Amino acid sequence: MGKRYYYITTPIYYVNGMPHIGTALTTIVADACARYRKQRGHSVYFLTGTDENAPKVHQVAQQQGKPTQQFVDEMAETFARTWQALHIDYDVFIRTTEARHRRVVTEVFRRLRAQGDIYEGRYAGWYCISCETFFAESKVGSGRTCPDCGKLLEYRDEPCYYFRLSRYAEPLRAHITSHPEFIMPEVRRNETLGFMAEGLQDIAVSRSGAEWGIPAPDEPYGTVIYVWFDALLNYLTATDWLERGEDYLEIWPPNLQLMGKDILPRFHATIWPAMLMALGLPLPERLYGHGWWIVNKQKMSKSLGNVYEPLAIAQELSRVSGCALPYAIDAFRYFMLREMPTDSDAEFSLEGFETRYNGDLANDLGNLVHRTLSMWHRYFEGCIPAGVHVAEGLADLFQQQVATVADAFEQVDFPRGLREAWEIIGAINRYYDEQAPWALAKVGDMARTAQVLYGGLEAVRLMSLLVEPVMPQVAQAIAYQINLPDVPVWQDASRIGAIPSGHRLQAPQPIFPRLSKKSGVS
Ligand code: ME8
16 A cells, blocks of 8 residues: 555644643644645645653643643643644644553664664763753753753763664765755754764663653663653654554655754754664655744743743734634734744744734735625625636736745745735735726726626635635635635636636625724734
């Protein structure tokens, strides 16, 4: 059985804290990619989930005085509910405390140990519980703080297992250089090659004296498998690799693995493909690492108290603007993707959200839909007359923009894709200004009025196609108003002039009420 699914993954998130605009960003990007692929006719397998075996998760459960299993159950539920509320249409939500995942991790550990890729040694060095990363003495300054996050490190001196990462350094470098699309965007590929140029040492993959985690097979109590070794394998578990024989190849390998830049060079672009090489499994097609949301010029973090919760932001927008909650949630998704940090980091602010809402959504998109449908109802009782087509120059522009947006979405470049989609709105606004359909109607030139409004209507229809991956409920609302099926198929929908004469439009309903300056979300 060959490959059937376009396989998209997000990282599995640590459940020591609530979902926030950082984890929401990656999840929304993945959802938009999955929805876009579905529009293009692919069968998609979209995986997200939770990373539950980490020492820091156990630590927070203890601080809260809860049994760790109960704590992770509650938190996994919170993550799943949050993603559902944000219109994330995942296929599988994986949890690393599931039995099938423990089986995969244990089996991989056994196989690699049997073939000598995992071997016994002793670890004497530092561990950052916040980053869940081992740091050699040479990387740690005199302050004994983490070179990545700056928190205090803990010293460990114990027997442990190592993974023979060094063996895969050369094959991995060769793969990265011969597959330019393996790591994207380019800045991440360069970061990875830079990281690898420092030399790849074997890495510790077990800890002793632990109360929480997946036990290393055939080892004394308290020896557990390193959480990153465990977590990365979730992507394999989700294909039912152990249970399905060759059939797991319907899904495997991942076509697109999304994550923030923090976990790309070391974990997903080095340790992960090396583990797969050791197992003799095909590597993912593409790893994409986006930048970070920065809040007031600092990385968002719980200890700095600058963490935003996505649902709270959308609820507040809905409250102050009167925008229905599903559309406010889509507005939040739009903002995440329109401002998405790609090559570099980006500043997140509620003022920025408010500006995009009023400008791009209320003034541009919402107004285009409302104004176009209102004119159709005013002049033609909502029914398309015979003999209309999209003016030539406009049709060319539509065609070109649709192709450009598709290219950007394929490159996971949503800011560019959405900017290009909005060019269609700009073009129609200019077209209305030049052609003045209201003036044409006034002098009774109904043929030309219909012709101009037909261009506008096609723009509305194309916008609902182009925004569907980003704002699925809004796209559905637009599709309802123009009386077409909710989820357009790219192939049919990207044809210009698809609305036939005799077609009837629904009455316009405002989607994005304007937010007045005084009552803003900020
Ligand atoms: O790293 N801006 O989980 P995690 C943008 N469990 N994205 C951000 C962000 C920010 N300020 N903060 C977090 C883990 N993210 C591991 C992953 S995968 C096998 C194991 C996003 O809960 C970004 O995607 O710390 C980052 O990679 C992820 O959250 C880290 O989530």
